Amino acid sequence: MRVPINITVNGEEYHLEVKPNRVLLDVLRDDLGLTGTKKGCGLGKCGACTILMDGRPVHSCLLLAAHADRRQITTIEGIAAEEPHPLQAAFVAKGAVQCGFCTPGMINAAKALLDANPDPDEAEIKSAIAGNLCRCTGYNQIVSAIQSCTLSKSDLQAAERGESNE
Amino acid sequence: MRIRSFDYWAAPSLEEALIELDLCRADAKVIAGGTDLVLNMKKKNIQPRRVISLHNLDELDFVKPDDSGVRIGALTKHADLAADPFLKQHLPILCQAVGLIGSWQIRNVGTIGGNICNASPAADSAPPLLVLDAQLILASKTAEKKISLDSFFTGPGATTLESDQILKEIVIELPKQPAAGCYLKLRRRKAVDVSLVGVAFQAETGSDGKTLAKVGIALGGVAPIPVRAPEAEAILVGLTLDEAVTKISDCAKIAVKAASPIDDVRATASYRRTIINVFIHRCAQNVLNTLKNGGGN
Numbered sequence: 041m042r043v044p045i046n047i048t049v050n051g052e053e054y055h056l057e058v059k060p061n062r063v064l065l066d067v068l069r070d071d072l073g074l075t076g077t078k079k080g081c082g083l084g085k086c087g088a089c090t091i092l093m094d095g096r097p098v099h100s101c102l103l104l105a106a107h108a109d110r111r112q113i114t115t116i117e118g119i120a121a122e123e124p125h126p127l128q129a130a131f132v133a134k135g136a137v138q139c140g141f142c143t144p145g146m147i148n149a150a151k152a153l154l155d156a157n158p159d160p161d162e163a164e165i166k167s168a169i170a171g172n173l174c175r176c177t178g179y180n181q182i183v184s185a186i187q188s189c190t191l192s193k194s195d196l197q198a199a200e201r202g203e204s205n206e
Numbered sequence: 207m208r209i210r211s212f213d214y215w216a217a218p219s220l221e222e223a224l225i226e227l228d229l230c231r232a233d234a235k236v237i238a239g240g241t242d243l244v245l246n247m248k249k250k251n252i253q254p255r256r257v258i259s260l261h262n263l264d265e266l267d268f269v270k271p272d273d274s275g276v277r278i279g280a281l282t283k284h285a286d287l288a289a290d291p292f293l294k295q296h297l298p299i300l301c302q303a304v305g306l307i308g309s310w311q312i313r314n315v316g317t318i319g320g321n322i323c324n325a326s327p328a329a330d331s332a333p334p335l336l337v338l339d340a341q342l343i344l345a346s347k348t349a350e351k352k353i354s355l356d357s358f359f360t361g362p363g364a365t366t367l368e369s370d371q372i373l374k375e376i377v378i379e380l381p382k383q384p385a386a387g388c389y390l391k392l393r394r395r396k397a398v399d400v401s402l403v404g405v406a407f408q409a410e411t412g413s414d415g416k417t418l419a420k421v422g423i424a425l426g427g428v429a430p431i432p433v434r435a436p437e438a439e440a441i442l443v444g445l446t447l448d449e450a451v452t453k454i455s456d457c458a459k460i461a462v463k464a465a466s467p468i469d470d471v472r473a474t475a476s477y478r479r480t481i482i483n484v485f486i487h488r489c490a491q492n493v494l495n496t497l498k499n500g501g502g503n
Contacts, residue, residue: 097314
């Protein structure tokens with residue numbers, strides 16, 4: 041048996057027929073060739089498979105592909121077009137990447153946090169990435185990379201003024 | 207970890223889901239968010255032949271205040287409950303508890319109905335819902351029944367839900383007088399981990415605002431099902447806030463007796479008992495202080 045699904049991945053629409061027992065992670069990696077999303081534990085514990093569904097971080101390893109029907113999916117490949125996303129640049133600059141396996145999931149969780157809350161405090165950052173394990177960096181560099189991308193209220197006001205001047 | 211093949215059907219409405227479920231009965235497994243079910247299918251703990259999905263049923267995804275309380279649709283996601291302004295104002299203990307479930311990724315997919323029906327002894331939504339005297343609306347093709355959550359759980363993973371029933375709504379009455387609550391959860395990791403111990407403590411004053419008219423204490427992760435501790439509650443009911451503070455130790459000691467924890471890979475029974483005692487102290491002090499300072503809701 042196959043289930044027809046319509047999903048938008050990184051802005052592109054796909055009409056797929058998937059077996060009901062497949063999870064979105066495998067469809068992204070094996071069918072669409074989007075191998076940036078990593079398969080770690082496969083049990084929703086490590087967060088390496090974190091993608092954004094309608095802008096919210098979810099484990100693609102625990103999500104039936106059929107449940108992604110009519111959803112907007114963003115993977116690490118869709119985070120930035122040509123230039124790296126500021127978060128990606130910050131991860132590089134702060135040494136927040138070692139083996140890199142957790143990085144796509146971390147960036148997605150961080151992006152969802154900053155989209156919802158541009159000026160999170162350290163506790164909010166740690167809570168947002170609490171579901172993402174990193175076995176290399178000890179998290180300090182990751183938290184510091186995310187902190188360097190936060191926008192304080194005054195930054196936001198300046199940005200708004202900048203726009204209104206244009 | 208391959209999941210065994212199954213037939214899949216996404217129900218377009220609750221009505222149609224109930225008709226289909228009535229035909230399939232125990233052959234079918236109902237899936238909501240799937241954060242527990244998919245995991246269990248991967249581990250081959252559950253291998254359903256047919257899965258009826260409710261994920262399209264937006265009609266069951268709501269938080270609706272009504273005359274005496276609030277109705278919560280079974281498919282409301284943990285993240286939405288934790289952030290709901292009405293619940294945060296009136297039933298903060300529930301927001302606190304569901305905000306501690308799994309990780310952000312899990313809370314964005316997992317639903318309160320799934321958490322209840324999955325019937326884990328350590329389900330974080332259960333202790334706060336028990337102390338809030340939550341009622342469940344169970345729908346079948348032919349009838350709707352309203353039952354108390356207190357009588358729903360029958361064992362680990364087991365409930366009184368019939369094979370043709372779907373949990374539709376959770377109904378909670380709001381406290382009429384100043385009330386406050388607190389949920390504490392012990393786990394080994396700051397996210398994802400299941401509760402070793404969960405303690406919910408909710409108290410409501412009389413109209414004077416000075417005596418305890420209602421006290422609810424419930425424990426998770428320390429018995430085959432989430433349990434209330436009525437004898438511990440009775441110790442505090444009727445006392446003034448100041449008297450209650452002096453009785454917390456007695457209350458905690460009795461509350462421990464409501465638990466029947468086991469030794470397992472995560473913690474020993476004796477450690478779990480110790481933590482219940484500690485958490486009752488912390489919860490009670492927090493709640494009584496809140497009420498004393500007029501900070502209840």
